[in-house]
Amino acid sequence: STVDLNCDLGEGFGIWTLGDDDALLDVVTSANIACGFHAGDPSILRKVTDRAVAAGVVIGAQVSYRDLAGFGRRFIDVEPAALADDIVYQLGALDGFARIAGDRVRYVKPHGALYNAIVTHTEQAAAVVAAVRDYDPTLAVLGLPGSQWLAHAEAAGLSTVHEAFADRAYTARGTLVSRREANAVLHDASEIADRCVRMVRDGVVRATTGEDVEVRPHSLCVHGDTPGAVAIARLVRDRLTAAGITLEAFR
Amino acid sequence: STVDLNCDLGEGFGIWTLGDDDALLDVVTSANIACGFHAGDPSILRKVTDRAVAAGVVIGAQVSYRDLAGFGRRFIDVEPAALADDIVYQLGALDGFARIAGDRVRYVKPHGALYNAIVTHTEQAAAVVAAVRDYDPTLAVLGLPGSQWLAHAEAAGLSTVHEAFADRAYTARGTLVSRREANAVLHDASEIADRCVRMVRDGVVRATTGEDVEVRPHSLCVHGDTPGAVAIARLVRDRLTAAGITLEAFR
Amino acid sequence: STVDLNCDLGEGFGIWTLGDDDALLDVVTSANIACGFHAGDPSILRKVTDRAVAAGVVIGAQVSYRDLAGFGRRFIDVEPAALADDIVYQLGALDGFARIAGDRVRYVKPHGALYNAIVTHTEQAAAVVAAVRDYDPTLAVLGLPGSQWLAHAEAAGLSTVHEAFADRAYTARGTLVSRREANAVLHDASEIADRCVRMVRDGVVRATTGEDVEVRPHSLCVHGDTPGAVAIARLVRDRLTAAGITLEAFR
């Protein structure tokens, strides 16, 4: 069996850096590259798209609310039409660099508060879908199973990719434990890697309440900006490979 | 004979407006559309590209230094490589909207302080040229005859378009009178329109010192943000047409 | 009897203008000056504070979410502590100019989406109050009667000022008709001015349902950015004066 490994990249700005892009590009198969609205300046977009193409990593647009000061982590009640325009702007900007690097943007993964909002916010979900469809209906969209975002994308004829989170705890209903809970994020690399193997091989993850719940991820998200992020991502990759699972970008 | 008529458009931001885009799109043949770095937000880019295509007006990217607070009118000593990346970002962003509108970006005209800087600033001129060539070597570049910008563009194999200014005074050497001089800008619509006819039909313009100097514009720039801008632009168009000159975008 | 007349001012940015600040400074008694987060750049702050002091108009800080692109009209789910810091920053920045002009900031009126949010959003209301109290507990706060904002301000010992809107329709419960309703905003200058007189002299306003409801405004808000804004503001002032009402800033 196969699975994709995705990670957020290019999330510095100007003099400021975040995460180890180069190391992660050796590990993942898909790069969610920041497009300048929550992070990422033009020189970072250039560098990361160049290196992603050189590393054979597929380029995705990590689109966001316009909010550098808040790193895109704050819900903004932007009008759906304006949101769609913001998304198109980011897609076009990143795609220019991707094309110069010899490839192009292949998928879209919303970032931060936008990712969370369009799990349930119908109008914003529809707006992001409309933007993607307007820009290029062959782009895949990456997101949370059960979200409005994926439902609208599917209805619009876009190719959808279900993702699971390598280091997040799951409830008995198969949803993510809220980050406000103490145990929302796992930190033990070995445990994280083993969970990833089970998710892909067996289609289940152990919930915080003890039982297994079903997950069928096409893509696993590893984080790039936490302590030990690179080591965790590498172990996930190694364990998956050792379990006979092929890592490759979704299509 | 034929000439192109170009104008800056899409130079509002958020709630703020500047110029009468709709009226000017009925007059000009080429639209220099702001790309978000000195003016223009994504919703404005969407609206102006849509209307330009509907009006049969060719879309150009009016690229700028990153400076909303200064409207791109202040020289910034940005590193050439970073400048090139800023240009690619703007090109890609605008092109996304142009493609959705059913056309694409066809040319590049730098804005404000960048326009002025690359008349003489070799490194920045070369950087903007490199960005255009990287992004799409079929894009034309619009600029001041004799500028480093056009010289580098020509050396790089780009198609260059010489422009003259409808409402600016010229020196005996054929250069623009500095805006710091009192008489740098003409305001009389009839005089402006007559000068335009002479520039295109006869290849000359009357200098402030009284003699005719040679100009051979492929494109005439009319301004959109001055009082009476639309009326002046219309009169220029009418007089050119009445003189048997065809208004059409350069190729 | 007396009443204050307040208006939003200084809401341009860079090259862009909005409203006729100079004309309005001849009409109002209190100026809600934008502080740079939704509008207003440092040169505008300087100019408007200078002129407000010269005109004898009291200076208030029109604080906002950080959102130039959205003119502060979009709710942002910013953390309360970060919001408080944003408010202090804006207060300090405006106060610097006010002091140079020979006066100082005397009150705080939140702008746009923040104004609306803290009618009910307890945490954000408390955060803005905490910022004002930290910065200067002698500042008055201007807002909607019945709002969390005024309730928290009063509990914190701040001086509160109730405002009514000259050109907004009221419901039978004394609340504002939502802007989503067709009849939310009045446009007839004479009707607006007469309503203002009744609000101040009689303490009532005619609701959309036909009955009079009680309002007891310390301050009337006139708008500066609508067509005919200056003419309406002048008529409000004239009718109030003609009715024997003294226009003066609250204390």
Add this chain to the structure above:
Amino acid sequence: STVDLNCDLGEGFGIWTLGDDDALLDVVTSANIACGFHAGDPSILRKVTDRAVAAGVVIGAQVSYRDLAGFGRRFIDVEPAALADDIVYQLGALDGFARIAGDRVRYVKPHGALYNAIVTHTEQAAAVVAAVRDYDPTLAVLGLPGSQWLAHAEAAGLSTVHEAFADRAYTARGTLVSRREANAVLHDASEIADRCVRMVRDGVVRATTGEDVEVRPHSLCVHGDTPGAVAIARLVRDRLTAAGITLEAFR
């Protein structure tokens, strides 16, 4: 004898960090705190001013061109009057937090490209001086001996503080070796610390050409954002103390 030790602090933005503010506040006597135009958001200003006051470190305003994307390191040809307004805005914003923390801004040190520009740029130097004098003529100004900035400040009656750089190479004329030269910056902590002792005790520094040149610093600048910055700063402090030199903020 005594000397001041100053360092740039608060130079993160949003999620991004730069330097170890807390460690450096235990070492320096004066903190040049970023004011939001090249770095520093309101929450950072709050935190750093609070901690500076708690540590007994004097607060200075590290004012800059408006350029987050370029970290204030690019010359911007901003109009002097607009530059002065930008400086007042930053001073007021930082001062608000300083006052809440129980102290206030005591001095001004321009950052990056502005620091370099006003060594020779008369109009911009005069503009920054005018802003400081307008805001508060009791503020001291920190800068390079021989600069237009200090000359204008002195002429305006401001208190001037000469600074020397702990880790920069000096020419035989007592000026800084350009950063474009390979040997412009020293990296050996012990050598840096010894040079600092000589500068303060003996009033000389060894130039790259081998001879001693005179320097008479009131303040030594240590860097906070280089590898080993904290260790170097600590060693400078220890060696100065061991040499009988008292570290204390200038007055």
